[in-house]
Amino acid sequence: MGDSAGGASVSGLAKLHVAVLMGGWSSERPVSLMSGEGVADALEDCGHRVTRIDMDRDVPARLAAAAPDVVFNALHGVPGEDGTVQGLLDLMGLPYTHSGLATSVIAIDKQLTKQALIPHGVPMPGGRVVRSEDIHTADPLPRPYVLKPVNEGSSVGVAIVTDASDYGNPIRREATGPWQEFAELLAEPYIKGRELTVAVLAQAGGPRALGVTELRPKSGFYDFDAKYTDGLTEHVCPAEIPPHIAALCMEHALTAHRALGCHGATRTDLRWDEELGESGLYVLEINTQPGMTPLSLVPEQARSCGISYAELVELIVADALTRFGKVSDGDG
Known part of the structure; x- marks a missing residue:
């Protein structure tokens, strides 16, 4: 050609x-x-x-x-x-x-992902899909909780609703948030603790978990700006966590990658409440098209394994x- x-x-x-x-x-x-x-x-x-x-x-x-x-x-x-x-x-x-068609359809939808992965032993937060209109009448879950679009990535449209948040109680229609952009939202309990992520790379001998990175936003949480603005988030790679927690993170990421039939590279995002030990570790989502920018996590973890961009x-x-x-x- x-x-x-x-x-x-x-x-x-x-x-x-x-x-x-x-x-x-x-x-x-x-x-x-x-x-x-x-x-x-x-x-x-x-x-x-x-x-x-x-x-x-x-x-x-x-x-x-x-x-x-x-x-x-x-x-x-x-x-x-x-x-x-x-x-x-x-x-x-x-x-x-x-990844292919069927895998992509499931993985982009956070609720479908839960239904696919929980039977494989992958711990994920509970929660449910709610109409945005209904959250202006009453909270869908006890506070604190998280509202996010069902099928967006890069933390687009994520809101953490706490007793101290300025959204109102119940949430006001005029308050800025994802309820103004999406008819339905996924409501999940807020998992306090540390933000972790694992890249998995498909190779000839089978998928390989590259490591665990901890994400430490300088302020707020790991939202879209924190992900893609240089200097707003510290990446600790490898994460400074106990070896058995790191191993469990990679095990969950590999299980998710295999169970969904993923290919190429994926990134699995997790949250860990260290006060609860292993029982405080939850998978939040799996990204089948992870970023490949200079600040992206998959290239960073690959470098830590001696794999150039x-x-x-x-x-x-x-x-x-x-x-x-x-x-x-x-x-x-």
Whole structure:
């Protein structure tokens, strides 16, 4: 598919033509663009031919014209993370990175994720889906509790409701929060304690948990700004937690990755109340399209394991080729 030039592949992957799908129109568009540019630059540095595609309604025609060997899905949120793009790529017969249609449909929906993972022994907070209209009449759970959109990532639209919060009691309609943007919300008990995350990377010998990172926001909680603004959150990698808790975090992340049938890289977010020991550890969600920005956690954990950013990108591409039964013998 054309000529290839540039540097050498860091993992022995043959030269390929890779379409990097990024951007889109979700609330996470800016993050996706950063992820996509980082991935595209790394692939070019490794000698691969790259076509950058900013997701729009014409994406099927643009992908057909590009005719890549494989698509690197660097989209975050809807429609790139919920199964929509995965179904499109399946119909087009194009291999792509990260998880497939069915896995994506489940993992983007926090309530479906609970239903899928709890039977596998993954501890997750209780709670229920509520109509936003109803929270203005009465609290859906005893305070403190968390309200979040059912199918958004990057902590978009998360509100922690406490007795001291200025939302009112009951929550006022005019108070700024996710109830103004979403008709339904997931209400969960607030888990106090420490914010932990585990990256899992699919490899030839099976998925590997890369480690545990603790996230320490300088103020407030680990929201969208804290995730993507340099200096607002301290990343402690590896997390300074007891070894048995770290091992349990990685075990839960691996169980979630396997149970949902994930591919490529995933990131599992957890919360740990250290006063309760092992019983205070809960999985909050699993992200099937984790960020690949300079501040993202998966590349950071990969580096701690001696895997460079370029190697990480190529390992994700190699997993996609293996999953779709393709041999990495493209000529770029």
